[in-house]
Amino acid sequence: MNxxxxxxxxxxxxxxxxxxxxxxxxxxxxxxxxxTGQIAVARYAVQGAIxxxxxxxxxxxxxxxxxxWGLLLLRAVFTLGSTLTFVAAIRIMPLADAxxxxxxxxxxxxxxxxxxxGESVGPRRIIASGVGFLGALIVxxxxxxxxxxxxxxxxxxxxxxxAYMLVTRSLRRHxxxxxxxxxxxxxxxxxxxxxxxxxxxxxLFDASMPVGNSWVFLLGVGMIATVSHLFLTFALRIAxxxxxxxxxxxxxxxxxxxxxxxxxxxxxxxxWLGVALIIGSGLYVIHRERINARAELTIPRTS
Numbered sequence: 129m130n131x132x133x134x135x136x137x138x139x140x141x142x143x144x145x146x147x148x149x150x151x152x153x154x155x156x157x158x159x160x161x162x163x164t165g166q167i168a169v170a171r172y173a174v175q176g177a178i179x180x181x182x183x184x185x186x187x188x189x190x191x192x193x194x195x196x197w198g199l200l201l202l203r204a205v206f207t208l209g210s211t212l213t214f215v216a217a218i219r220i221m222p223l224a225d226a227x228x229x230x231x232x233x234x235x236x237x238x239x240x241x242x243x244x245x246g247e248s249v250g251p252r253r254i255i256a257s258g259v260g261f262l263g264a265l266i267v268x269x270x271x272x273x274x275x276x277x278x279x280x281x282x283x284x285x286x287x288x289x290x291a292y293m294l295v296t297r298s299l300r301r302h303x304x305x306x307x308x309x310x311x312x313x314x315x316x317x318x319x320x321x322x323x324x325x326x327x328x329x330x331x332l333f334d335a336s337m338p339v340g341n342s343w344v345f346l347l348g349v350g351m352i353a354t355v356s357h358l359f360l361t362f363a364l365r366i367a368x369x370x371x372x373x374x375x376x377x378x379x380x381x382x383x384x385x386x387x388x389x390x391x392x393x394x395x396x397x398x399x400w401l402g403v404a405l406i407i408g409s410g411l412y413v414i415h416r417e418r419i420n421a422r423a424e425l426t427i428p429r430t431s
Contacts, residue, residue: 137367138375140359145379147356149386151349152214152223156391158345159219165326165333167349168211169319174350175357176312183305190306196299200307203295204314210288211315212332217281222393224384225267228403229282231380232264234410236290244294253416256409263405270398304361373414377407 158167192200217226235257241247264283272279299307322333338346363372380403387393395403 134367137363137372140363140366141372141375142378144356144359144363145376146382147352147359148379149223149227149383151352151356152218152227152383153386153390154345154348154352155215156218156223158342158349159215161338161342162336162346163332163334164212164216164219165319165322166335167215167346168208169316169323169335170346171211171350171353172208172312172316172319174347175354176309176316178351178354179305179312180309183303183309186303186305188303188306188309190310192302192310196302199295199298200310201314203292203299203307204311204318206288206292206295207311208315208319210285210292213281213288214285216332217278217285220275220278221282222391222395223387224380224393224395224403225279225399226282226285227380227383228267228395228399228406229264229279230286230289231377231403231406231410232260232283233286233290233293234413235260236287237293238413240290240294250416253413256412256416260406260409260413263402263409266402266405267399270396304365308357308361374411377410380407 155167155171158170162170214226214230238247238249238253238257242249268279268283296307319333323335326333327335384395
């Protein structure tokens with residue numbers, strides 16, 4: 129049975145990479161009817177309701193300390209920031225282009241781990257990170273020319289998601305469902321009142337009543353976000369991260385197909401060059417982390 133766990137983890141990771149771009153497409157379609165802030169609120173309302181119910185059924189303990197609640201608040205700020213910036217970007221940009229830029233997140237996370245947690249980062253991984261950022265700049269440059277500074281928003285998304293993952297490391301003793309429920313609830317508490325405050329303002333949080341298909345798109349964002357992230361959680365829990373992490377780049381392929389089928393978008397050749405640099409350097413960083421992990425296991429412990 130244990131031999132099946134890596135295969136099950138691979139399946140769950142591929143399910144995540146296939147579903148996540150569908151969630152992004154739902155958000156992009158919802159953007160034709162609703163403000164970015166309303167789409168984010170819909171996501172956390174639906175996601176929070178689902179994971180909170182599941183957590184209660186499974187007997188959640190909610191034994192968060194005051195420090196934990198502070199970290200959860202930070203986690204909610206960062207996930208809200210990543211959602212708002214990415215949804216704002218894909219309202220204008222093609223899905224694949226925006227996602228390619230977001231893929232700098234592993235490099236940002238590695239550098240933040242080095243700076244804030246004192247984690248060891250060798251020169252090879254630093255060089256790989258530089259190559260990855262170069263790839264992002266190659267994707268960003270024509271994006272800025274075509275879409276303006278909106279093309280820089282996915283970089284902010286990558287930073288926010290890296291910070292989100294860094295905070296999550298400090299909360300890993302808690303079950304994922306409890307973390308997701310608490311984070312969704314806090315994000316909703318922070319964002320939902322803004323829909324009332326900025327009603328009629330024409331700004332980021334100016335809400336409008338859903339009609340027709342816009343209900344489907346808003347609900348789809350929350351429901352698909354929930355299911356896809358549950359697949360991601362299971363993948364990381366039942367299989368080594370070194371096994372499933374390289375598969376995350378399959379999301380780029382799914383995003384390209386979905387963007388082409390639904391919106392008629394296909395990345396330019398220069399975008400593919402940047403994507404190749406980002407993915408190649410990302411896979412190299414994962415490879416180096418595998419080598420370092422094996423080396424740490426072979427170091428004898430002293431009492």
